[in-house]
Amino acid sequence: MRYYQLDEGGTPRLAVQTNGTAYDLTTAKSELRTLDDLLRTSSITDQPIDTLADRLLKGADECSLPTETASPPPVHAEEVWAAGVTYAISEQAREAESSMPDMYLDVYDSERPEVFFKATPNRTVGPNDTVGIRADSEWDVPEPELGAVLYDGEIVGYTIGNDMSSRSIEGENPLYLPQAKVYDRCCSLGPCVTSADSISDPHALEMWMTIERDGEVMYDESTNTGEMDRTVQELVDYYTRHNAVPETSVLLTGTSLVPSESFTLQEGDVVDIGIDEIGTLTNTVVQV
Known part of the structure; x- marks a missing residue:
């Protein structure tokens, strides 16, 4: 799976792409706004990030990924x-x-x-x-x-x-x-x-x-x-x-x-x- 960081009017959103389709994971779980949120959840639950994301796909809206507009880095590396x-x-x-x-x-x-x-x-x-x-x-x-x-x-x-x-x-x-x-x-x-x-x-x-x-x-x-x-x-x-x-x-x-x-x-x-x-x-x- 590929994870993207979206920015809608200053509001961060986490997207995932799998099998050629992108999904806004934040629509399925409002607390998940960044990859860091997903990584922290993965660490707490001891589950791979792809497993967590896959469980959320049914409740997530499909979305488009920006191709020409400037976007934040996909991960907030300290x-x-x-x-x-x-x-x-x-x-x-x-x-x-x-x-x-x-x-x-x-x-x-x-x-x-x-x-x-x-x-x-x-x-x-x-x-x-x-x-x-x-x-x-x-x-x-x-x-x-x-x-x-x-x-x-x-x-x-x-x-x-x-x-x-x-x-x-x-x-x-x-x-x-x-x-x-x-x-x-x-x-x-x-x-x-x-x-x-x-x-x-x-x-x-x-x-x-x-x-x-x-x-x-x-x-x-x-x-x-x-x-x-x-x-x-x-x-x-x-x-x-x-x-x-x-x-x-x-x-x-x-x-x-x-x-x-x-x-x-x-x-x-x-x-x-x-x-x-x-x-x-x-x-x-x-x-x-």
Whole structure:
């Protein structure tokens, strides 16, 4: 099942899509307005979220899902974290941009992965909203990533993440990573959360990204999460290790789709990121 966050005049509503039909679960149970509400109920009752949602379908109204209007992220993640250098091409790209390239090779080959803080809710946007590039950056790229949705540190679903990044700032000095990664509109999540039980294998999903500028395709490439050098569970284990993680969080698992060194995002660019069994996340770029 796929879960969406709707916003009707400032009123949150939880929708679920199954077998091609979308239902407004809030019409069946007014207390269920967000995925967080459903996850909390699942934890209390010790029942999978899909089982709870399935029981509500008969009493829920069918609904339409927004396709062009800006929507909230499908999950209210109190924190978004990310993992880096989890694909070989990512390691190569980070080496190419950096004044200290050996450190990225060391991370790629080491037992401990790179896991870093990415965003808070006020820095995170949803589908069809705008993502930001920093005004003090000269080289900016989107980074498409599979996102693991966690509740109490356990994987409950998957979403798509756009880890917006300033390659010029990080490349100048790796200690500038927080400024390259954490800023206004630096992260997008969506368009939905697909339950973990509905994902056949998180390590065998096709992932693609296109970037359009004034109707012209500037970038169009695809990959597979099977190219990841680490497992999602391994990354989650390091994220939660000795760490007081919030009730609901998202961990982005790294990218292998990296535009060439000659490309940088501009205002008005449209970024589409797709992952099989989840959908397509669309955002337009704005300078912040």
